[in-house]
Amino acid sequence: MDNILRFRDDGASEEPAVTLDSFFDQSNATAVRLEDGEDARQLIPYLDRLAMIEIGFSAFGDGRGYSAARILREHGYTGELRAQGDVLVDQLAFMRRCGFDSFAPEKPINAADAKKALARWEEVYQNAADGRKPIWSKRHE
Amino acid sequence: MYKYDSYDQQMVDTRVEEFRDQVERRIAGKLTEDQFKPLRLMNGLYLQLHAYMLRVAIPYGTLNGKQMRMLAHIARKYDRDYAHFTTRQNIQYNWIKLAETPDLLADLASVEMHAIQTSGNCIRNISSDQYAGAAADEVTDPRPYAELLRQWSSFHPEFSFLPRKFKFAVIASDEDRAAMRLHDIGIQIVRNGDGEIGARFYAGGGMGRTPMIAPLIRDFVPIGELVSYAEAILRVYNRYGRRDNKYKARIKILVHEMGAEEFIKEVEAEFTHLQGQNIDAPAAELERIIAHFEDPAFETGLSDEIDRSDPDFAIWLDQNVHAHKRPGYAIATISLKPVGGIPGDASSAQMDLMADLTEQYSFDECRVTHSQNIVLPHVRKADLYSLWQKLDEAGLASPNLDLISDIIACPGLDYCSLANARSIPVAQKIAKRFADIDRQKELGELKLKISGCINACGHHHAGHIGILGVDRKGTENYQLLLGGSGAEDVSLAKITGPGFTEDGIVDAIETVTDVYVAAREDGERFVDTYRRLGMDPFKEALYG
Structure with missing residues (x-):
């Protein structure tokens, strides 16, 4: 677990994430893993009981997980949302904006590099899942 | 035309610094070429046959004189004294050195320009009608809507790793000068029966190896929801677009395989959901942008008479000059298609001249067209002859707009x-x-x-x-x-x-x-x- 970058104050979920199929068979699971192409909307009825959702990135260029993350946050999910797999430092800022708050990259990301990457963009043009105020809103305050 | 505020400038400056950091890491070997590739591509940098090629964004094809002069400067300083205007209203430099790109981007940023998202599997530069703001047939100037979409699509966190590249065109007249329905999303700004402005959306057009004409997806989206409707389409595409085969990954294949009806159903469901998510900027923001595109200070009482006594000028006048919405003015097209030349290429000296002419004759505004020519949108008819003489001296007066040699x-x-x-x-x-x-x-x-x-x-x-x-x-x-x-x-x-x-x-x-x-x-x-x-x-x- 050394590779995990976590941006939450609560304790990490101890429970291993199960596949979507097993999740539907196990009524008490609180951690689930979505693969790139799996439909995040299937989890909407269960968001209250979930403590951790892990979204797999098989290749950094496959961006489906960004939509999955935003959909989960837009439907009120507040638990841990983890990006796992081919997660690179240059994608962290986008992932944070889509609602990910923990990262389990296959190849470790240097903590200082991550900090720098996440601090770089002071302003954003869009409303997304991170609660940051977009430029268009600041312009008309 | 649009002028950056401190926020826009900061975004572009930050990008320059980020890219400087990425280039340093690449040169130091901390990034592999595979890892660097999508990063440089999102910044318009391609590795071509002989060298790096850099594509610079010209949002909706609009430039001022200072910007055109900077494009000449870049050709001179970082390239071989020329550059190539593209069918996406952008400009490309063919002989760029990787180590110099951060400085080049900093030069661009000094005149409110950038290379953001000019390549890569993301939302590309948004193209528009080259006669916007000057044509008599438009409902309104389409560019403020393109600018709104430009800002929304820049560094979009959800749509930076799409199945494939994604191109928008925005027009606002029935005459289509931007190949609108051959884009991933084509938008026609229209007025409905109640006189309200809105957006007609087409989606799933494109050329490539499987050309398709975009079907109509929605006849009228209220203008205040333009961005959330676009976001809905992009989300459907990002989730369902094919990723197994790069040649079947464009949205046109998705729309085709899903069928327009089913695609529309998905988009509408997503749109309904996104309407509650505070995606769209308030009306005041659109008004702020529109104010940047107000008409220049056109003179009134100008004559429409043009002296046609020079026969060579008359040929150019008939072919390359288009009617303007205001009396006494005309739209002039500078052909970058001289016989024997390279379509769309311009030398630094020619770009410098076009910058001067833009300032002198066209209220400091020019346009790049998708057919790789340059438009001076607001020229007084009384100035056309002297404009033509200057163009002719520089080899820029080919009278061939829309003729067989305008290739x-x-x-x-x-x-x-x-x-x-x-x-x-x-x-x-x-x-x-x-x-x-x-x-x-x-x-x-x-x-x-x-x-x-x-x-x-x-x-x-x-x-x-x-x-x-x-x-x-x-x-x-x-x-x-x-x-x-x-x-x-x-x-x-x-x-x-x-x-x-x-x-x-x-x-x-x-x-x-x-x-x-x-x-x-x-x-x-x-x-x-x-x-x-x-x-x-x-x-x-x-x-x-």
Whole structure:
């Protein structure tokens, strides 16, 4: 677990994430893993009981997980949302904006590099899942 | 035109610093080429046959004089004293050194320009009507809406790793000068029965190896929801677009395979959901942007008289000057298609001159067109003759707008690593064969478009006459297509039959134009005659 970058104050979920199929068979699971192409909307009825959702990135260029993350946050999910797999430092800022708050990259990301990457963009043009105020809103305050 | 505020400037400056950091890490070996590739691509930097190519964004094709002068400076300082205007209203530099790109981007940022998202699988530079704000037929200036979308799409966190690249075009008139329905999303700004402004959305158009005309997705989206509707389409595409095969990954394939009806259902469901997510900027933001595009201080009481006594000027006037919405003004097109030249190329000196003319004659505004020419949108009719004289001295007064030598051509095998055949020499040979301007005018409007491979960057599917270069057992071979159009009469060109050699294709063009001249009825353009007669007489003449 050394590779995990976590941006939450609560304790990490101890429970291993199960596949979507097993999740539907196990009524008490609180951690689930979505693969790139799996439909995040299937989890909407269960968001209250979930403590951790892990979204797999098989290749950094496959961006489906960004939509999955935003959909989960837009439907009120507040638990841990983890990006796992081919997660690179240059994608962290986008992932944070889509609602990910923990990262389990296959190849470790240097903590200082991550900090720098996440601090770089002071302003954003869009409303997304991170609660940051977009430029268009600041312009008309 | 739009002027950055401190936020816009900060975004562009931050990008320069981020890219500087990425280039340093690449040069230091901390990033592999595989990891660096998507990062540089999102910043318009391609590795081509001979060197890095950098594509600079020209949002909706609009530039001021200072910006045009900077493009000349960059050609001089970082490249070989010339650059290439593209079919996406952008500009490309072909001989760029990686280590110098951060400084180049900093130079661009100093004049409110950038290379953000000019390549990569993300939302690309948004194109528009080159006559925006000047044409008499528009409902409103489409560019404020393109600017709103530019800001929304810049560094979009959800849509930076799409299945494939994604192109928008925004127009606001029934006449389509931007090939709107051949884009991933085409938007026509319209007014409804109640006089309200809104957006008509088309989605799933494109050229490439599987050309498609975008179907209508929604007739009217209230303008205040323009962005959330676009976001809904992008989300459906990001989730369901194919990722197993790069050639089937564009949204046109999704719309086609899903069927427009099912696609619309998905988009509408997503749109309904996103309406509650505070995606759209308030009306005040759109008003702020619109204020940047207000008319310049046009003079009133100007004469519409033009002295046509110089016959060479009169030819240019008839061909390259278009009606303006205001009395006493005209829209002038500077052709970057001299006979024997490279379509869309301009030297640093020519760009400097165009910058001067932009400031002197056109309220400090010019436009790049998707057919790779430059437009001065607001020229006083009384100034046209002196403008023409200056253009003529610089080799920029070819009177061939929309004629057979106004050829769109991709860079082809001379530059591009994807190409199968050269495009530029074919364009040059055709232009030479039809060099006589009287003959060109006799042939009338004839849009000829050449691509050096099936990716169709030269828009051959949308040519009245299209040429596609292919590799046939190691030799370049050119297929001929007829009957396409990227305008409001949008259609896809059809292939005539077996291909031709480089010289053979020039003869073949002459053969089909001869068929047209012999068969045309009054007022018919080449494409009209083709549509009336069909392929047979052309085929018969070509293959006997």
